[in-house]
Amino acid sequence: MSKNHQFTRRGLLTTAGSIALATGISAPAILRAQTADVLRIGHLTPRTGFLGPLGEYAVMAIDLAVEEINASGGMMGRKVEVLKEDSVNPQTASTKAERMIERDKVACIIGEISSASCLTIAQVASRNKILFINTGGNSDALRGKDCQRYMFHVESQNSMYVKTVGRSFLRDGLVKGKKWYSLTADYAFGHDLLKVSKRFMEANGGNFAGDDLVPTDATDFSAYLLKIREARPDLVVINLAGNQITNFLKQYAEFGLTFPVGGFGFDTALAWAAGKGNFVGTWPVVWHHLLDTPGSKAFVAAFTKKYSKPPENQAWGDYIAAKIVAQTVNEIKSADSPAIIAHFEKGAKYDLLKTRQGYFRASDHQLMHEMYAVTALPADKIKNQWDIFTSSPPVPGPDEDLEVIAATREENSCTFPS
Amino acid sequence: MSAMLLAQQILNGLLDGVYYLLIALGLSLIFSLGGIVNLAHGAFYAIGAYLTLVLSPWLGFGGAFVAAPVAVGLLGMVIEATLFRRFYRSDPILSLLMTFGLAMVAEQALRMIFGAPPLSYSIPPWLRGQVAIGSFIYSFYRVVLLGIAATCIAGLWLLLQKTSFGRVVRAGVQNPDMVGALGISLQPYMSAVAALGIGLAGLAGVLLAPIYSIHPAMGQEIITPAFVVVVIGGLGSFWGVVAAALLVGLVKGVMVGVGYSAASTAAIYLLMLLVLLFRPRGLFGERITRFE
Numbered sequence: 001m002s003k004n005h006q007f008t009r010r011g012l013l014t015t016a017g018s019i020a021l022a023t024g025i026s027a028p029a030i031l032r033a034q035t036a037d038v039l040r041i042g043h044l045t046p047r048t049g050f051l052g053p054l055g056e057y058a059v060m061a062i063d064l065a066v067e068e069i070n071a072s073g074g075m076m077g078r079k080v081e082v083l084k085e086d087s088v089n090p091q092t093a094s095t096k097a098e099r100m101i102e103r104d105k106v107a108c109i110i111g112e113i114s115s116a117s118c119l120t121i122a123q124v125a126s127r128n129k130i131l132f133i134n135t136g137g138n139s140d141a142l143r144g145k146d147c148q149r150y151m152f153h154v155e156s157q158n159s160m161y162v163k164t165v166g167r168s169f170l171r172d173g174l175v176k177g178k179k180w181y182s183l184t185a186d187y188a189f190g191h192d193l194l195k196v197s198k199r200f201m202e203a204n205g206g207n208f209a210g211d212d213l214v215p216t217d218a219t220d221f222s223a224y225l226l227k228i229r230e231a232r233p234d235l236v237v238i239n240l241a242g243n244q245i246t247n248f249l250k251q252y253a254e255f256g257l258t259f260p261v262g263g264f265g266f267d268t269a270l271a272w273a274a275g276k277g278n279f280v281g282t283w284p285v286v287w288h289h290l291l292d293t294p295g296s297k298a299f300v301a302a303f304t305k306k307y308s309k310p311p312e313n314q315a316w317g318d319y320i321a322a323k324i325v326a327q328t329v330n331e332i333k334s335a336d337s338p339a340i341i342a343h344f345e346k347g348a349k350y351d352l353l354k355t356r357q358g359y360f361r362a363s364d365h366q367l368m369h370e371m372y373a374v375t376a377l378p379a380d381k382i383k384n385q386w387d388i389f390t391s392s393p394p395v396p397g398p399d400e401d402l403e404v405i406a407a408t409r410e411e412n413s414c415t416f417p418s
Numbered sequence: 419m420s421a422m423l424l425a426q427q428i429l430n431g432l433l434d435g436v437y438y439l440l441i442a443l444g445l446s447l448i449f450s451l452g453g454i455v456n457l458a459h460g461a462f463y464a465i466g467a468y469l470t471l472v473l474s475p476w477l478g479f480g481g482a483f484v485a486a487p488v489a490v491g492l493l494g495m496v497i498e499a500t501l502f503r504r505f506y507r508s509d510p511i512l513s514l515l516m517t518f519g520l521a522m523v524a525e526q527a528l529r530m531i532f533g534a535p536p537l538s539y540s541i542p543p544w545l546r547g548q549v550a551i552g553s554f555i556y557s558f559y560r561v562v563l564l565g566i567a568a569t570c571i572a573g574l575w576l577l578l579q580k581t582s583f584g585r586v587v588r589a590g591v592q593n594p595d596m597v598g599a600l601g602i603s604l605q606p607y608m609s610a611v612a613a614l615g616i617g618l619a620g621l622a623g624v625l626l627a628p629i630y631s632i633h634p635a636m637g638q639e640i641i642t643p644a645f646v647v648v649v650i651g652g653l654g655s656f657w658g659v660v661a662a663a664l665l666v667g668l669v670k671g672v673m674v675g676v677g678y679s680a681a682s683t684a685a686i687y688l689l690m691l692l693v694l695l696f697r698p699r700g701l702f703g704e705r706i707t708r709f710e
Contacts, residue, residue, distance in 0.1 A: 047534065048525075048635055049635065050635075052534055052633070052634075052635060053535045053536050053633050055534070056533065056535055057535065212674065212677075212679040212680075213679055213680035214679060214680075215679075215680065215682060215684075217639060217642075217683055218683065219631075219639050219640070220434055220437070220630075222430050222433075222434060222560070223427055223430055223431065223434070223671045223674035223679075223682075224674060226423065226427060226430055227423070227675065229555075230420075230423050243536060243631040243633055246536050247629075247630055247631045250540070250628070250629050250630070250631070251629055254541060254546075254559055254628075255548070255557050256547070256548050256557070269535045270536070270631075272536075272538060273535065273536030273537060273538050273631055273632070273633075274538060275539070275540055276538075276540075277540060278538075278540055
């Protein structure tokens with residue numbers, strides 16, 4: 001046996017290293033010919049890694065949306081075909097976006113959750129003059145210093161999340177003169193969110209008892225929980241992302257801590273995964289499945305029928321983005337990105353399955369729409385695994401301008417690169 | 419930071435290390451005996467967690483705690499017989515590729531069966547609550563977890579050191595040809611070691627399911643630190659791996675404790691780098707002739 005082994009430590013380490021590098025490179029897709037009767041759109045979103053679970057909802061939703069669009073005549077009478085790929089990481093996302101545009105000739109790209117990948121896709125899209133609609137990247141920088149003419153945002157920016165749930169915290173007296181302890185995901189999204197939440201705290205007279213950056217691959221929060229217990233904050237603020245939120249909630253309940261919890265970034269799927277009794281606190285969402293509007297009810301019913309579970313907020317983002325594109329293309333009778341963008345910038349209104357219509361703000365391409373703060377129900381009031389929270393009325397309220405929750409020009413300004 | 423809090427962080431860090439240990443010991447064992455770097459080890463951990471979820475409604479957590487690791491161990495035996503066995507005598511790069519592929523297949527299989535969104539699972543009511551050890555208040559579940567892990571580790575050590583089974587395994591690690599010359603076939607031992615090592619990963623899956631997010635890629639989250647533990651500890655060294663796991667947990671915990679949480683993951687890689695620079699065989703790595 002021994003003579004067949006050419007095993008060295010060095011060999012093992014280099015191989016392990018090269019395999020790790022190779023993971024980023026994906027299998028080649030099949031070359032597809034462009035035909036006149038099919039209109040192709042690209043969908044990129046992380047389907048593996050810590051954002052993968054959310055990406056799956058995005059994929060389910062875009063499939064449903066395209067199915068519905070085709071059932072009602074497609075776009076300008078052409079059948080819509082969606083090319084879906086796992087965006088994996090910013091580098092891979094950029095490579096795949098390039099391939100979708102240059103080889104597959106997609107009319108636009110929809111998707112993404114990672115703010116870091118949004119940036120690389122937007123750069124490719126702008127270079128090729130192809131529309132990219134961001135459905136899940138929150139960072140304000142994408143609407144500020146990194147903004148791009150060809151990138152629009154269905155997903156709310158961090159400022160909107162902070163100001164939405166901030167109203168609940170202000171109402172509950174958790175801000176003025178209070179101390180917060182925050183845990184922040186250590187990447188673009190988290191850093192941006194921390195900056196925005198600190199601005200909110202400073203403006204409203206509170207301060208931070210502690211603020212820790214958490215590596216994105218951290219699964220165990222016990223060390224942080226011990227620090228939080230020692231610091232005795234008035235509110236624990238979660239600026240984490242993906243599975244981290246679920247891990248944190250499960251372990252927060254495990255350690256029996258009872259300080260109020262809130263977060264500035266959130267996805268319903270993560271609360272469902274934490275489950276009854278573990279899910280606590282008040283969180284902002286762009287949409288949730290309990291909204292009492294005819295549009296939302298129809299969407300929830302169609303989604304539940306197709307996938308045997310209700311959609312979560314990420315599903316809304318990709319679904320509504322596809323619907324917005326379809327409606328626009330049919331209205332202006334053109335699938336050219338510059339024409340679509342011009343229409344968006346004119347302030348065209350769209351039904352977003354909410355009580356009010358929304359529009360893209362021309363100054364930073366952010367969708368102006370209502371948001372909600374959801375609060376976990378106590379365990380004894382929960383009837384099923386999905387309906388585990390109650391919702392605030394829409395924020396902003398019916399008499400307010402939709403822009404009041406968005407970042408002001410002073411807070412975050414965008415100059416589109418020409 | 420108070421001395422009290424630092425002491426808590428040190429204790430907590432050591433406990434944290436124990437979770438990696440359950441994964442790392444199996445990795446080290448399978449590598450030492452068969453020369454197979456099992457990149458799919460994390461996938462068995464994930465399968466253990468998902469089995470807990472599936473079995474709990476019928477067997478309860480207690481039942482799943484017994485049944486899931488056994489089932490994962492049996493799956494390990496099947497994988498050993500059908501896949502690992504073909505690679506013991508071939509270039510190790512091939513087995514590395516094979517287990518890498520196996521890990522991807524397993525993860526995608528979990529995704530296809532259970533869906534990509536994470537699934538919910540909680541600590542059973544009888545294991546919830548806090549215990550006070552002096553003025554150190556700690557999760558009761560984690561204390562139980564530590565007890566179980568320590569029992570497994572002690573049991574494994576006794577098995578390897580004090581039984582005839584263990585003697586053959588240890589001899590096989592050092593010199594398989596000599597074991598063969600003595601008329602002992604290593605095949606059944608390989609099979610048992612795979613079942614044991616993979617079963618331990620399954621057990622880790624059961625134990626961590628109530629406190630970690632259960633999703634198809636959860637194996638990837640634990641495999642990297644477990645590898646770091648094996649490399650730091652030294653291949654073939656039981657106590658080296660134990661010491662390395664505790665050290666990795668400790669370094670991570672203290673980094674968070676003293677306010678350098680952002681560098682807590684980077685710190686364990688730095689630790690690995692330092693160990694490799696100064697002790698290329700790992701902390702207590704034994705000289706295994708055939709791997710030199």
